[in-house]
Amino acid sequence: MDRPLRTRLETRFADKLTGPVRQRHDQTEIRIGPGDLIEVMTALHDEPELCFELLADLAGVDTGDHMQVVYHVWSATTPDWLRVIADGLPRDNPRIPSLTGLWPGAEWMERETYDMFGIIFEGNRDLRRIYMPPDYASFPLRKDFYLPDDAARSPGGGVRHMEQTVAPVQATERVVRRTVKA
Amino acid sequence: MTALNRSWGNLTAFGKVILPLLLVVLVVLPVLAVLFLMFVGPWLMDVLNSNLGIVRFVVAIGGVLLFSIPAAFIIIYMELKVIAYMNLRVGPNRVGPGGAAHSLVAGLKVLTKEDFTPSSADVVVFTWAPVLVFLTCVMTFLVIPFGPGLVGQDMNIGVLYLFAVGGMTVVGLLLAGWSSFNKYSLLGGLRSAAQVVSYEIPLTLSVVGLILLAHTMSLNSIAEQQSGWFTNWFVFRQPLGALIFFIAATAEANRTPFDLTEADSEIVAGFATEYSGMRFGFLFFAEYVNVFIVSALITTFFFGAWNAPIDINAIFAMVGIDPITVSLDPGSLGIGLVLLVLSVPVVMTLVFAAPFYLARRSSPAWQSLVLGFLLFNLVAIGGLFMLTYISWDWVAGLVWFMAKAFAFVYVFVWMRGTFPRVRIDHLMGFAWKWLLPAALLNLFITAAAIVVVKSL
């Protein structure tokens, strides 16, 4: 747990943080809004006393009432992992600027997040589905994903028992199964 | 009788039909053959004697075709087993003793597979390309001297014929690759065309030095010129040429490390991707026949063809036997022949078994008898082999030729188990930038040496 890191982040990004800087075990966590992402990440990457060079992970999260994109970065200047949570993406139109300008290696991770959640990364040159077939209609890891509904609309057509819906297709309301304050 | 009845009952319906038929055929056929020979024989011999050239040709073709398939079988089995043992595994060991019938069964499998043509392929070319490949491989058998007097057609432009016919293989490979409507096949065909054509040139040039030294292009004469001691072999007079020929021949035969035409980790099966059934069998066998051919060529050109490493005639002269005049007349021995033939194995077995019997610690006695018998067999075969030099030297020549050719086949198989593949640009660079200048250098040095030696 790196206390000086917390003060450094609080002073540097005072106006961008949408929540307190939390620390637990060996991770430090900051929350920002999606619009500030590029500025914050550029600052974290370029400034010599921050120098967060290594992008370790890019995850999408569906909290039930909104969506988040979570980044984990590492720097040689601190023993902690830094978690950057870009919070508050609306569920019906989640958009966030893409990190591929800074880290071209984020391209596939953003593709995966788009594929699983439907989050549009603006600026990603190649935002198409990566795991699911290119004509797939739903976003599997969303909390309102309902497998029989989705399978019934595939060419296989609900052949297996688990894929058969009890309600007519297209009439299923988008029910969110779980919500969390994350 | 009840055992026979039971066996008859155990046969299936099919067996009950086939077995009597087989017995009838086995009895009737020899009788028919004897009758045929008795009555038609002399007329047949007259006809054959008057057309000896054609008869010889037909026999040569038949021998070549009948030989190439079993040779391919043997080489396939060798490859599987030898590479397996190099990989610390066992290889085929189910079919036949030690898996020896594996390639035969594989050949049968290839015959019975479904033989389909891709619907967009060029059907005529697709069908005839494997035939072209196999044909050009087999045609080169015609000039290879398997033994003294055992050559299909002793042409005096034998070397030229060889390379002319062998160069047509590339046409077959290219056609096979291009006619299957498949990008992998196309790539494989193009790669193989580039490779074979590039390595033709060092191949032919490396032999030209040899031709200069031997003053002949006939393979039979080249083989005859290497008789005597092994220092007469051309490998000692043309070492660079032999090396270049060996490397270029590996590339011609599409063997590892130059097997990118069938690189199965990149382009599935290269030009043979769309082939199945007997067409694939043709391509497959053609490759192994090609391996045998290049081994045979290496032994013919550089390693003495059918000559033994030692000069048998000189040894016989030293010992005092004149091989031409000595002859065996078994008829004069009478009953003594039968006694001799029966007693020699027994006596020799006991003689050879005695040391093993006396030296054994814990093994049973019959094992020393077996060892003695095996040793006697070895010695007897060696003795008979020496004996053939007296009357039938072509047998000895054939055995030597086969041994040397298969030794080189073993070297090719060994290389396959050891090396990874080269890349296409490395391959082309090597051919054009290294082998070709080396072959030319070899040629110049040979020619210069001949001129210098002649003028001395």
Next chain:
Amino acid sequence: MTASPGTGQHPSMDDPRIMLDGQIGQFETVPPYPPRTERESEFYSLRDGEMFLNMGPQHPATHGVLRVVLKINGEQVVDLDPVLGYLHRGVEKLCENSDYHHIISQVDPLEYVSSLFTEWAPVMAFEQLLDVQVPRRAEYIRVLTGELLRISSHILYQGWIALDLGGLTPILYSFIERDEIVEMLAAITGQRMLFNYFRIGGVNGDLNHEFMSRLGDWMSRAAKQHEANIGLLNENEIFVRRMRDIGRLDRTTALRMATSGPNLRSAGVPYDVRRAHPYSVYPELDFDIPVRGTNGGGDSLDRYLLRMDEVRESLKIIDQCLHNMPDGPVMARLPRLLRPRPGRAWAAVEAPRGLYGTYVISDGTDQPFRMKIHDPSFVNMQLVGLLMKGNLIADTMAVMASLDPVMGGIDK
């Protein structure tokens, strides 16, 4: 059968009606819809002399079910587009519906070659959420088995590379070594491949006599055997020429592409999670981080040699583990039904392919709310398109094999 599944703009690629009789033989690698992204339109447009070659999901040499679309000009690869998803099993969604103990067997098949590491990161994250202290003996056993598996994975990598380049023999030798290691691990875990050995709070069972005797036998000849195996390939002119100067990756590009593991270290960046962010008992162990390609970046040969260096370091670590192994319990006592505190946790380990991380969001119930798995091979595969520009088709295999991808992790 529905008429037009999907968004309705184009027929599904799974629809068998797509292959009409008149179209047979008209296969093209280009997808049957207009390009949707910039990269797609750039890739799927052909210039003069270029051709698509599809190394499809069924291929003898791609490391699993991977489809790679090559745009070639003769033998030269102009561009490359990997198409993933043929092995996608929805592991993250499955984990959301499994309780915490069950997740360990769910994540095993992700990096099936070295599956203990796929268990290690989630287990560490769960231990953070539960505030569990792992006994020291368990930590040492984790390090010991992990390093054994790292050696096995790297030796297998050597065989794979040789096989992709055409040499048939080294893979058999690699499998001999791997077989011995995997038999060792089977003695304690009961499994030869997907071990399911780590538990939250420790490991499943203690080391037993069979494991120790096998380990002793193997260790007595491991170093010499490794040198012999290396000698088979390192001095082979053909192998070296095919690997040298192919796929040169420099430091900046590697960091920008979020690479990790041996691929990053062979580009000159001395980053290893075990040293940069120590976990378990690695701070107490003495080992070096081999780094290659410090000037100008590393090529495929550097990536290969680096992994062979890492095997030596792992042998050192195993030695130290065996000497310093403390006594004690191998698992912390935990209730059957686990309900961690609501919160977020991230844990990363150094898998043989790179940084393997898990991000867990717990909502207080007995199933995680979100479990994100970061697999190193997934990110490393992006390098293939970058490193392959201008190389020949034969080098595709060399580069892909030298990056050491495992499709289970790439496709999750």
